[in-house]
Amino acid sequence: MESILKSDSLYFSYHSNPIINGVDFAIKKGEICSIIGPNGAGKTTFLNLLSGMLIPNAGDVFYKNKKITKVQPNKRRELGISRSFQITNIFMQHTVYENIRYAVQGVNKQKYQLFKSIDSMTDISVQTEKLLEICHLTSVKDEKCSDLAYAEQRLVEIALSLAGNTEVLLLDEPTAGLSMEESRYIADFIKQLSRDLQLSIVFIEHDMDIVFDISNRISVLYYGELLLTDTPEHVKENKQVQEIYLGEELA
Ligand SMILES: Nc1ncnc2c1ncn2[C@@H]1O[C@H](COP(=O)(O)OP(=O)(O)OP(=O)(O)O)[C@@H](O)[C@H]1O
Ligand SMILES: [Mg+2]
Numbered sequence: 001m002e003s004i005l006k007s008d009s010l011y012f013s014y015h016s017n018p019i020i021n022g023v024d025f026a027i028k029k030g031e032i033c034s035i036i037g038p039n040g041a042g043k044t045t046f047l048n049l050l051s052g053m054l055i056p057n058a059g060d061v062f063y064k065n066k067k068i069t070k071v072q073p074n075k076r077r078e079l080g081i082s083r084s085f086q087i088t089n090i091f092m093q094h095t096v097y098e099n100i101r102y103a104v105q106g107v108n109k110q111k112y113q114l115f116k117s118i119d120s121m122t123d124i125s126v127q128t129e130k131l132l133e134i135c136h137l138t139s140v141k142d143e144k145c146s147d148l149a150y151a152e153q154r155l156v157e158i159a160l161s162l163a164g165n166t167e168v169l170l171l172d173e174p175t176a177g178l179s180m181e182e183s184r185y186i187a188d189f190i191k192q193l194s195r196d197l198q199l200s201i202v203f204i205e206h207d208m209d210i211v212f213d214i215s216n217r218i219s220v221l222y223y224g225e226l227l228l229t230d231t232p233e234h235v236k237e238n239k240q241v242q243e244i245y246l247g248e249e250l251a
Pocket of ligand 2: 043044045
């Protein structure tokens with residue numbers, strides 16, 4: 001199967017200090033690909049290059065075989081590449097339903113030109129309800145986001161990034177700050193999401209148990225370079241990876 005999103009010899013530097021150094025990466029439809037590596041390895045920077053928040057100094061990003069290297073984030077979003085942001089995107093004093101509806105309205109804006117017709121309003125309500133259901137948020141839809149548990153807020157963030165025709169979801173440590181139990185719940189949800197919607201998910205995560213459990217493939221980034229991309233089993237067995245994570249449980 002062909003890749004849906006890929007990078008080709010991607011290079012990015014801050015003040016001529018290479019942060020991403022010739023990274024070739026590819027994810028297929030419906031796959032969960034995790035990116036692991038020590039603090040400062042360049043994981044977030046790499047995700048920013050995929051989402052369009054940063055433009056590389058050299059190399060290219062392709063989506064469905066089209067070059068999108070310099071395409072802006074909002075345009076990539078329209079194409080189907082969405083990045084989940086943390087908390088900042090949520091209107092905390094508004095309900096879960098309102099938050100999701102704003103996002104759905106946002107992505108439908110161009111389509112409906114100020115949503116004048118009754119049909120368009122119905123359509124937006126239907127899409128909002130569907131997204132609530134997909135993200136297990138129907139039972140809390142009338143609650144204020146500030147009253148939700150952290151894990152539920154993460155679900156809202158993910159729901160917001162799924163509004164529209166998202167095909168690739170970029171997640172940067174979605175379980176950060178959550179308890180072990182909540183992290184497990186979010187990880188299971190991500191796995192289910194990928195399976196049910198055939199979503200491709202690029203996933204950055206520090207918890208190795210979660211990474212090995214939910215990934216189809218894992219890429220190891222080490223100071224800007226991709227050491228290897230392989231199945232969880234092979235990555236776990238790799239000597240170099242074990243050295244990098246010496247002291248951390250890989251088995
Ligand atoms: N705006 C910036 N200006 C200069 N250097 C930066 C900037 N942002 C990040 N860096 C540097 O780029 C490198 C990679 O940072 P990045 O945040 O991508 O790493 P990371 O793998 O996501 O780390 P973490 O696991 O801590 O989240 C680091 O050395 C960091 O100091
Ligand atoms: Mg990071």
